[in-house]
Amino acid sequence: MADYDLAIIGGGLNGASLARDAAGRGLRVILLEQGDLGGAASSATSRLVHGDLAALERRGFLRVRADLAERNVWLGIAPHLVRPTRFVIPAHANERPPLRLRAGLWLYDRLAGRRLPGATTLDVTHHPIGDALKRPIGTAFEYSDCLVDDSRLVVLTALDAAERGAEIRTGARCIRADRERVWRLAVIDRGHRRVLTARALANTTGAWSASTAEMVLRQPPPRVIARRVSQIVVPRLFDVDAVYVFQNSDGRLIFASPYMRVFTLIGTVAHPFTGDPAVVTAPAEDVVYLCTAANRYFRQQIQPVDVVRIISGANMVFSRASRGAAMAGAVSFSARRRKAPLLTVFGGDVTTARRRAERAVSRLARLFPMAPRWTATAPLPGGDFAWDRFDAEVEAARERWRFLTETEAQRLVGAYGSRLDDVLGGAKTRDDLGQSFGPELSEAEVRYLMTKEWARFPDDVLWRRSKLGLTMSPAAQEALAAFMATASGAGHSATVSEGSGDSEVAKVEPRPRRR
Numbered sequence: 195m196a197d198y199d200l201a202i203i204g205g206g207l208n209g210a211s212l213a214r215d216a217a218g219r220g221l222r223v224i225l226l227e228q229g230d231l232g233g234a235a236s237s238a239t240s241r242l243v244h245g246d247l248a249a250l251e252r253r254g255f256l257r258v259r260a261d262l263a264e265r266n267v268w269l270g271i272a273p274h275l276v277r278p279t280r281f282v283i284p285a286h287a288n289e290r291p292p293l294r295l296r297a298g299l300w301l302y303d304r305l306a307g308r309r310l311p312g313a314t315t316l317d318v319t320h321h322p323i324g325d326a327l328k329r330p331i332g333t334a335f336e337y338s339d340c341l342v343d344d345s346r347l348v349v350l351t352a353l354d355a356a357e358r359g360a361e362i363r364t365g366a367r368c369i370r371a372d373r374e375r376v377w378r379l380a381v382i383d384r385g386h387r388r389v390l391t392a393r394a395l396a397n398t399t400g401a402w403s404a405s406t407a408e409m410v411l412r413q414p415p416p417r418v419i420a421r422r423v424s425q426i427v428v429p430r431l432f433d434v435d436a437v438y439v440f441q442n443s444d445g446r447l448i449f450a451s452p453y454m455r456v457f458t459l460i461g462t463v464a465h466p467f468t469g470d471p472a473v474v475t476a477p478a479e480d481v482v483y484l485c486t487a488a489n490r491y492f493r494q495q496i497q498p499v500d501v502v503r504i505i506s507g508a509n510m511v512f513s514r515a516s517r518g519a520a521m522a523g524a525v526s527f528s529a530r531r532r533k534a535p536l537l538t539v540f541g542g543d544v545t546t547a548r549r550r551a552e553r554a555v556s557r558l559a560r561l562f563p564m565a566p567r568w569t570a571t572a573p574l575p576g577g578d579f580a581w582d583r584f585d586a587e588v589e590a591a592r593e594r595w596r597f598l599t600e601t602e603a604q605r606l607v608g609a610y611g612s613r614l615d616d617v618l619g620g621a622k623t624r625d626d627l628g629q630s631f632g633p634e635l636s637e638a639e640v641r642y643l644m645t646k647e648w649a650r651f652p653d654d655v656l657w658r659r660s661k662l663g664l665t666m667s668p669a670a671q672e673a674l675a676a677f678m679a680t681a682s683g684a685g686h687s688a689t690v691s692e693g694s695g696d697s698e699v700a701k702v703e704p705r706p707r708r709r
C-alpha cells in the first residue's frame with residue numbers, strides 16, 4: 195500500500211486548494227513545497243476576487259456569471275480575507291464610451307445577483323472619490339467587487355487541509371518522481387533525503403510546471419508558456435477606501451488599490467517570461483509603464499524613484515494564451531493502464547482556484563472512493579462569520595482586547611477572523627503579548643505563526659503571513675530575525691513536532707469542523 199493517496203508538488207494557491215479539497219474528501223494527502231507556502235506567484239497577484247469586467251467585452255457572459263458566483267462563495271467561506279470594495283472607473287474622454295461602460299456595469303450587476311451594492315454613476319467634482327483625480331475628469335462609474343489577502347488565502351487553505359488530515363511540508367523539494375503502479379518520490383525535506391509513495395501525483399508547481407514535468411517526473415511537459423506579472427507599491431495616492439480602475443491608452447485595465455493603509459498598489463503589467471521562476475523582477479520599463487498609467491489620472495504624480503516595492507510573479511499559461519486565453523487555468527489528467535495517475539494544474543486566477551481544485555480532485559473519483567464535493571460551503575479557518583459582520587467582529591475584538599487600536603483590530607481580524615483568540619488568548623495588556631517587534635507585531639503573534647502556520651523565517655512573517663515588512667523598521671526586523679532564530683533553535687515546546695526531531699515544524703492538530 196502507498197504511503198499517501200495523493201502527493202502534491204507545489205504549495206501555491208493551486209496546490210493548497212487541491213490539498214484542502216482532497217483531504218476533506220477523505221484522501222491521505224501530502225503537500226510538498228520547496229520554499230514557503232504561497233512564496234511564488236500566489237503572493238504576487240492583483241488580489242482581485244471578481245467576475246472580470248473585461249471578459250464581458252469578450253462576450254464571456256457565462257464565465258463572468260460563474261466567476262461572480264465564485265466571488266459569493268469566497269465571501270461566504272473567507273469573510274475575513276475577502277472584503278467587498280467599491281471599484282471606481284473614472285470616465286476618460288479618449289477611452290471606452292460612458293454608455294458602453296454603464297451598460298457593461300448594469301449587466302455585471304445582473305450576472306452577480308443582488309449580494310453587493312450595485313453600480314452607480316458619480317459626479318466626482320462633488321465627491322471625495324474625485325479629490326485625488328486630475329481635472330477635467332467629471333464622471334466616474336462605481337461598482338462592487340472584492341479584494342483578497344492572496345498569501346494568507348494560501349496559508350489558511352493549507353491550514354484547513356492540515357486540520358482535515360493533510361500533511362503539509364514546507365522546505366521540501368521533490369527532486370524525482372518515478373511513475374509505476376504507484377508514484378515513488380524522492381524529496382529533500384529540510385536537508386534530509388526522504389522517499390515516499392503515493393497512489394496519485396499532482397504537479398501544481400506554477401511557473402515550474404514544465405520543468406517539473408521534464409526533469410522531475412520525466413513526463414512530456416504541458417504546452418505552456420511562462421508569463422511574468424508585475425505591480426508597484428507607492429506611498430498612498432488617495433484617501434478613499436476604493437479601488438480605481440483606469441482604462442489605459444493601450445486598452446488594458448490598470449488597478450490602483452489601497453495597500454496597508456499608507457500605500458497604493460498599482461498593477462498589473464504582464465509579459466512573456468524566460469528565466470528562473472525563483473528570481474522574478476520587473477524591468478525598469480514596466481515600472482515606468484505603471485507610473486505613466488497612474489499619472490494620466492491622479493493629481494499626485496509618481497516617478498520610479500517613488501516606488502517602495504515591486505511585486506512580480508511568474509506563472510504558466512497555455513501556449514494558446516498568446517491568442518487571448520491568458521488567464522484560463524488548466525487541469526490535465528493522465529491515467530494509463532498499470533501506471534499511477536498524474537494531475538497537472540496551473541495558471542488560472544485566484545477567484546477560480548477553489549472550483550479548479552474541486553474539478554481536479556473529482557477527476558480522481560473514478561479511481562478512488564471519495565466523499566462528495568464540499569469546499570463551497572465550509573469556512574476557512576477563522577471564516578465562520580457572515581461577511582457583513584466584519585465590522586462587528588472588529589468591534590468585538592476591541593471589546594475583548596481593550597488595548598487594541600482600531601487599526602490593529604482591523605488587521606488582526608482581517609488576518610485571523612474568529613481565530614484571533616488562538617493568537618491573543620487571555621492577554622489583558624499589551625505586555626501580556628510578550629516582546630514587541632515595532633508597534634504592530636507581537637511575540638504572541640509570531641509564536642502562533644511559527645507553531646500553526648509554518649512560518650520559519652522572517653520573510654514568511656513579514657511578506658506572506660502579513661505585509662508588515664512594508665512598515666516595520668530595520669531594527670524591529672532584526673529583532674524579529676533574532677527571536678525567530680532562537681525560538682526555532684530552542685524548539686520551545688509548542689513548536690516541536692513530536693517524533694520528527696525537527697523543531698521547525700508547525701504542529702497542526704485535526705480540529706472538529708463543520709462541513
Ligand SMILES: Cc1cc2nc3c(=O)[nH]c(=O)nc-3n(C[C@H](O)[C@H](O)[C@H](O)COP(=O)(O)OP(=O)(O)OC[C@H]3O[C@@H](n4cnc5c(N)ncnc54)[C@H](O)[C@@H]3O)c2cc1C
Binds near residue numbers: 234398422545
Ligand atoms: C500571466 C498571469 C497573470 C496572473 N495575474 C493574476 C491576477 O491579476 N489576479 C489573480 O487573481 N491571479 C492572477 N494570476 C494567477 C495567480 O498568480 C496564480 O496562477 C495562482 O496564484 C496559482 O498559482 P500556482 O499555485 O499555480 O503557482 P505558484 O503560486 O507559483 O506555486 C507554485 C509553487 O511550486 C513550488 N515548487 C516548484 N517546484 C517544486 C518542487 N520540485 N518541489 C516542491 N515545490 C516546488 C514553488 O516553490 C511554488 O511555491 C495570474 C497568473 C498568470 C499566469
